[in-house]
Amino acid sequence: MNSDTIAGNWKQLMGKAKEQWGKLTDDDLTVIEGKRDQLVGRVQERYGIAKDKAEAEVAAWERRM
Template identity: 40%
Template sequence: MTTREELRGHWNEIRGRIEERWSQLNSSDLDGLEGKTDQLVGKIQQKTGETSKDIRKELDSIIENLSQSASSMAGKMGDTFNEAVKNSKEQFSHASDAAREQYEHMNESVQKGYREAERTVRKHPAESVAVAFGTGLIAGVIVSLVWRR
């Protein structure tokens, strides 16, 4: 049996189906009948001459079809969502793997550079101290010039 809540919840869809099923009704016949099952049945009965029982059976069928459509659509949306989540997880996994590889590559490069610098300092300690002193001096001059401005 069609309830008031079912009529209110799906009124726009039901209204369209009612207008398709009972073409004798026009849009103004249905105005103000949202959620009013008895008055809706009475209006349809008045316009079509069908029995109240047949009208209620047809309304129940319309609502059941709408519910099945909504349920089917919800299922499809759920499937789509699950597929999107699965794809996102796969993409995240690939991105994570790529980031890990880049980190490892960069880490190896930094360690290689550190070992190279250490070897150079051990091989030429005096020159290394002079270069470090000169670099510090130039950096200090640049910082003091920037701070003066």
């Protein structure tokens, strides 16, 4: 799944993102609006991980979706 598809289907994918990253709030997911770079940033911030690790997690999640 590419970033355009994620942005277009964000409302449906919000639940899946929350399952994957439970520390993300509903407000976080609303602000992200399907923007991949913002998702990476929020995952990095909430979990206190390096950007490359957050990038890898989001990329793996995209492949599963």
